[in-house]
Amino acid sequence: MEQAEWEQLSPEQKKMNLYLEQKKTLEAFLVRGAISKAQFDKSLGDLTVKMGMTGLDE
Numbered sequence: 001m002e003q004a005e006w007e008q009l010s011p012e013q014k015k016m017n018l019y020l021e022q023k024k025t026l027e028a029f030l031v032r033g034a035i036s037k038a039q040f041d042k043s044l045g046d047l048t049v050k051m052g053m054t055g056l057d058e
Contacts, residue, residue, distance in 0.1 A: 001017070004049055015051060016053075018051070019047065019048075019051050019053050022046070022047055023044060026040055026044055026047070027040075044047075
């Protein structure tokens, strides 16, 4: 995402983007075998709670 695009986003949109990027990173680690499914589930659960994304249906 370009800097100008990022600056146009609301704080909530920025938070959502950050959450989704972190989720993609965890998924990449899982696919490559860098973390186990249990580690993925724990990390994603912790991330979801800490970022207040518990209502998402992803």
